[in-house]
Amino acid sequence: MAYLELDHVSAHYPGAAVPVLQDISLRLGPNQLTVALGPSGSGKTSLLNLIAGFVSPSAGRISLDSQPVQGPGADRGVVFQDDVLLPWQNVQQNIAFGLELAGISRPAREARAQELLRLVGLAEFGERRVWELSGGQKQRVGLARALAADPRVLLMDEPFGALDAFTREQMQALLLNVWKRTAKPVFLITHDIEEAVFLATELLLLAPNPGRIVERLSLEFGRRFAEGESARTIKSDPVFIETREYVLSRVFSQQNTLEEAL
Amino acid sequence: MSSTPLALQSATARISEQTGWQISTRTISLLTAASLLLAWWAVTYFGLIDPLFLPAPAAVAEKGWLLATTGYMDSTLWEHLGSSLQRIGIALALAIVTAIPVGIAIGRNRIARGIFDPLIEFYRPIPPLAYLPLIVIWCGIGEFSKVLLIYLAIFAPIAIATATGVRTVDPARLRAAQSLGATRSQLIRHVILPSALPDILTGVRIGLGVGWSTLVAAELIAATRGLGFMVQSAAQFLVTDVVVLGILIIAVVAFALELGLRALQRKLVPWHGQGH
Numbered sequence: 001m002a003y004l005e006l007d008h009v010s011a012h013y014p015g016a017a018v019p020v021l022q023d024i025s026l027r028l029g030p031n032q033l034t035v036a037l038g039p040s041g042s043g044k045t046s047l048l049n050l051i052a053g054f055v056s057p058s059a060g061r062i063s064l065d066s067q068p069v070q071g072p073g074a075d076r077g078v079v080f081q082d083d084v085l086l087p088w089q090n091v092q093q094n095i096a097f098g099l100e101l102a103g104i105s106r107p108a109r110e111a112r113a114q115e116l117l118r119l120v121g122l123a124e125f126g127e128r129r130v131w132e133l134s135g136g137q138k139q140r141v142g143l144a145r146a147l148a149a150d151p152r153v154l155l156m157d158e159p160f161g162a163l164d165a166f167t168r169e170q171m172q173a174l175l176l177n178v179w180k181r182t183a184k185p186v187f188l189i190t191h192d193i194e195e196a197v198f199l200a201t202e203l204l205l206l207a208p209n210p211g212r213i214v215e216r217l218s219l220e221f222g223r224r225f226a227e228g229e230s231a232r233t234i235k236s237d238p239v240f241i242e243t244r245e246y247v248l249s250r251v252f253s254q255q256n257t258l259e260e261a262l
Numbered sequence: 263m264s265s266t267p268l269a270l271q272s273a274t275a276r277i278s279e280q281t282g283w284q285i286s287t288r289t290i291s292l293l294t295a296a297s298l299l300l301a302w303w304a305v306t307y308f309g310l311i312d313p314l315f316l317p318a319p320a321a322v323a324e325k326g327w328l329l330a331t332t333g334y335m336d337s338t339l340w341e342h343l344g345s346s347l348q349r350i351g352i353a354l355a356l357a358i359v360t361a362i363p364v365g366i367a368i369g370r371n372r373i374a375r376g377i378f379d380p381l382i383e384f385y386r387p388i389p390p391l392a393y394l395p396l397i398v399i400w401c402g403i404g405e406f407s408k409v410l411l412i413y414l415a416i417f418a419p420i421a422i423a424t425a426t427g428v429r430t431v432d433p434a435r436l437r438a439a440q441s442l443g444a445t446r447s448q449l450i451r452h453v454i455l456p457s458a459l460p461d462i463l464t465g466v467r468i469g470l471g472v473g474w475s476t477l478v479a480a481e482l483i484a485a486t487r488g489l490g491f492m493v494q495s496a497a498q499f500l501v502t503d504v505v506v507l508g509i510l511i512i513a514v515v516a517f518a519l520e521l522g523l524r525a526l527q528r529k530l531v532p533w534h535g536q537g538h
Contacts, residue, residue: 052437052441053440053441054437054440054441071440072437072440072441073441073443074441074442074443076441077441077442078437078438078441080434080437080438082434084432084434084435084437084438086435086452086453086456087533088456088459088531088533097439097442097452098442098443100452101439101442101443101444101445101448101452102443129532129533130533131533145442146441149442149443155441
């Protein structure tokens with residue numbers, strides 16, 4: 001059973017002739033980690049914004065468990081590229097913010113926040129102020145906050161784009177572990193080809209003008225990591241390298257803004 | 263996790279390095295004040311200026327004691343100070359409870375912006391003393407007129423600062439809260455208002471400064487009690503020591519209000535200037 005479905009969805013910017021996204025259909029189900037990869041202008045951010053409900057489609061249907069999606073909601077947790085934590089709350093309060101909005105009692109909120117802090121490896125950080133955290137730690141808190149209200153799907157908008165290479169690898173590993181443990185469908189957008197190939201169980205290649213899906217790949221590397229294989233073994237596997245080079249060539253061949261993809 | 267304490271250590275090391283070989287700004291300020299006081303004492307002690315124009319520091323201090331115990335113009339110094347503080351306190355409280363909602367409305371709502379923006383921008387640049395006569399004609403010379411005048415002076419800076427703060431809230435922060443299930447009113451209460459708080463407090467600081475100068479000026483014209491009134495009536499009888507004393511107290515109160523608000527700002531918005 002698919003949780004989230006997009007059925008021939010298109011989106012326009014007001015006044016623009018070419019649609020940002022044209023005729024997108026996809027399904028996000030449990031145990032799937034769908035990654036949208038594409039150059040800037042290919043509409044991957046718009047795609048995430050559509051699913052999150054920040055913008056509305058101009059055609060087609062988006063539904064979650066057969067219910068149409070209308071506007072943002074707590075059933076779709078979002079992790080943003082930049083940290084959007086609330087600086088007047090400490091780490092634990094930030095994680096429990098969605099629960100506070102939903103009127104959950106304080107003891108229940110704190111217990112849930114503590115559980116998530118352990119999940120993202122920040123068990124000792126609950127009382128910290130958010131501005132004392134490093135970039136990677138902030139993204140961990142962002143992930144914990146998005147998971148706190150137990151959303152049906154997890155949406156991630158270039159979540160590791162602003163991190164250094166070492167932290168990024170740690171975060172990818174953390175994400176795969178969390179994904180395996182929660183079994184939630186994850187939808188992640190990125191312009192990092194290696195990241196996309198490593199994480200995805202379904203990889204969507206997007207092309208611009210108009211934004212559309214040009215290829216879909218089913219991959220196993222993220223799953224293999226989640227089953228316990230090491231990241232280095234996977235990334236030095238000839239199959240991984242071959243896939244990465246293939247995706248790279250596909251991205252090169254269908255777009256002209258190369259810098260973004262590199 | 264170890265990078266923060268390290269960065270802090272090196273920052274403090276740099277600061278103490280600097281203070282090691284140069285005197286601090288605060289010391290320079292204190293020395294300036296002390297020099298001025300010394301100069302004041304010297305010119306009066308050696309009789310260079312007639313006490314009618316500038317009484318000696320000791321005479322002013324003595325007069326201060328007299329004012330605090332027996333009073334001037336039927337009221338003690340505390341009563342003058344108290345009524346001035348009461349006026350600005352009431353006006354400030356009214357301005358805060360009205361200007362912040364108006365500022366939020368301007369920042370969030372196109373129609374509210376269309377209504378309030380021109381009104382505020384129209385009256386804000388007018389010196390309050392220019393419309394004081396009109397307020398006196400309409401509302402008389404009672405307490406209400408003075409509070410209204412100060413209220414109007416404080417209202418504009420707070421409303422404008424609030425609107426700016428509300429407009430500049432990071433849109434991603436709003437989206438994040440919406441995707442956590444925030445309703446429109448929760449968004450204002452839990453995200454927009456705290457995000458705008460640094461700007462609101464700056465507005466209150468500016469407003470209070472403007473309000474204090476307006477208050478003293480208003481009391482110069484129509485009052486029977488208050489610091490401005492005390493200075494004005496003393497000037498009419500050439501009681502220069504009371505005039506000097508009144509000016510000093512007005513300055514000290516303004517300075518204390520500013521310091522208090524800065525402390526409040528540090529306490530309420532410690533994240534300000536921390537990259538947020």
